[in-house]
Amino acid sequence: MIDISRRGVLGGSAALAAATILPSRNAAAQDMPAHEQALYQAAQREGELTWYTGQLQAEPSEAVGRAFVARYPGVRCNVVRTTSQVAFQRLSQDARARVAQCDVFSSTDYSHFTFLKGEGRLMPYKPVNAAGMVKGARDAADPDGHFQITYLALYMLARRSDRVTEADAPKSWRELTDPKWRDKLAVGHPGFSGAIGNWAILMRQAYGVDYFKGLERNRPQIGRSAGDPVTTLNSGERLVGVCIPSAATLFSASRGNPLTLIYPSDGTLMVPSPSGAIVNAPKPNAAKLFMEFMTGPAYSRTIREYYAESLRPEVPPPEGSRPLDELNLITPTPRQIETEMTDVKELWRDTFGV
The missing domain is CATH 3.40.190.10 (Periplasmic binding protein-like II)
Structure with a gap:
């Protein structure tokens, strides 16, 4: 002025x-x-x-x-x-x-x-x-x-709907250790993504360190951001996105990419x-x-407009998302995040070598 x-x-x-x-x-x-x-x-x-x-x-x-x-x-x-x-x-x-x-x-x-x-x-x-x-x-x-x-932020699973049917798709986080998903998974890295760190804390709490060993045997493609699997699935390099953001996935699907969200039976991760x-x-x-x-x-x-959850009651939820009160939401406590994040990053690097 x-x-x-x-x-x-x-x-x-x-x-x-x-x-x-x-x-x-x-x-x-x-x-x-x-x-x-x-x-x-x-x-x-x-x-x-x-x-x-x-x-x-x-x-x-x-x-x-x-x-x-x-x-x-x-x-x-x-x-x-x-x-x-x-x-x-x-x-x-x-x-x-x-x-x-x-x-x-x-x-x-x-x-x-x-x-x-x-x-x-x-x-x-x-x-x-x-x-x-x-x-x-x-x-x-x-x-x-x-x-x-x-x-x-909501994080869940997603599939290439043209190559993985709803019947064949994994229904839970636990199922990702099944050998049928070898060379088919894509995930981010807790050393770069806070969301992946939150998810790793909860997976260790629910299934122990052996869960990560089973996941490693399936040789997932590991990126950095939790959003990287969206690009990987779009390219067809992998078929299932792990701890993939709802917003980025729905936005990509709105542009014609064959992606479908999967709400895991053992909980959809919500990260405030x-x-x-x-x-x-x-x-x-x-x-x-x-x-x-x-x-x-x-x-x-x-x-x-980019399918992120609304923070205001006067602004409706994004098109294609399920209401939060219908979901089995899981979230680590602030204390868990503060005390366990460094440990799960080290566990990840020791297990996956990256």
């Missing part, structure tokens, strides 16, 4: 340009509640924010960035999308180098946030919009307001995934505004 008082009297063409820019931003602000308007005015002076995220896949992450700019013109969102573990490593490298680049951090690994909170590296800011979120998101947020749930503003954020007001955006309805409308 042009500061006329500093620049003096503008020439005719510059004044016309300012008149074109200012009304559009004022019009955008008119649709905002008062708490967002105040942050928006402050964020415009900062001009941008940087978002490190491992939650959504690349395309929906970029869509979120565009939706934010559309709602708050003049505040650019720099989207840095990687896997959750890589995003956390990058944030840790910034801290070691004593540089501040990230304003808001999002991950599928809850333990990242308990650690960052304990280190005093998260801004104590509770968005006003968070009060209107669905109960599951509100209940899993930090009670002190250091982080909020911005993604209720947090976001938090960094305490030394270079653009603190823009960071707070982005947290308001992610907990508000405009964000849920955006991610719903």
Whole structure:
């Protein structure tokens, strides 16, 4: 926004340009509640924010960035999308180098946030919009307001429907150790994906370490992100995706790929995934505004287009997904994630050699 008082009297063409820019931003602000308007005015002076995220896949992450700019013109969102573990490593490298680049951090690994909170590296800011979120998101947020749930991710099985019939498909996580699935499975890696780490914790709890040995004998193709099996199944290299994200799978199927979700009889993994503003954020007001955006309805409308679960009661669930109250949902406790994540990563590397 042009500061006329500093620049003096503008020439005719510059004044016309300012008149074109200012009304559009004022019009955008008119649709905002008062708490967002105040942050928006402050964020415009900062001009941008940087978002490190491992939650959504690349395309929906970029869509979120565009939706934010559309709602708050003049505040650019720099989207840095990687896997959750890589995003956390990058944030840790910034801290070691004593540089501040990230304003808001999002991950599928809850333990990242308990650690960052304990280190005093998260801004104590509770968005006003968070009060209107669905109960599951509100209940899993930090009670002190250091982080909020911005993604209720579901992970399950999926099959190539043109090559694996419903009758032949695995019905549970346990069945994946059956030799019939040798060279047919694709999965992510807990060293990169927080969701895979959550799943590994629960599989060890339910079936012990021998489960991973049985899975290893079936030689699964191991990627990084939990979303990598979507690409692998689309290419036909493998037939069954393991701990595959519901949102990315449904989105791929909507584009004509022959993918079908399988809800395991021994539980669909739900991962409440947090976001938090960094305490030394270079653009603190823009960071707070982005947290308001992610907990508000405009964000849920955006991610719903990519088949992610809605976080707001006024925004319906994505097309093709089953209502959450119909599912057998399993989720590790925050304590399990905090204390067992490192162990299952080491177990995975020892078992699979990667």
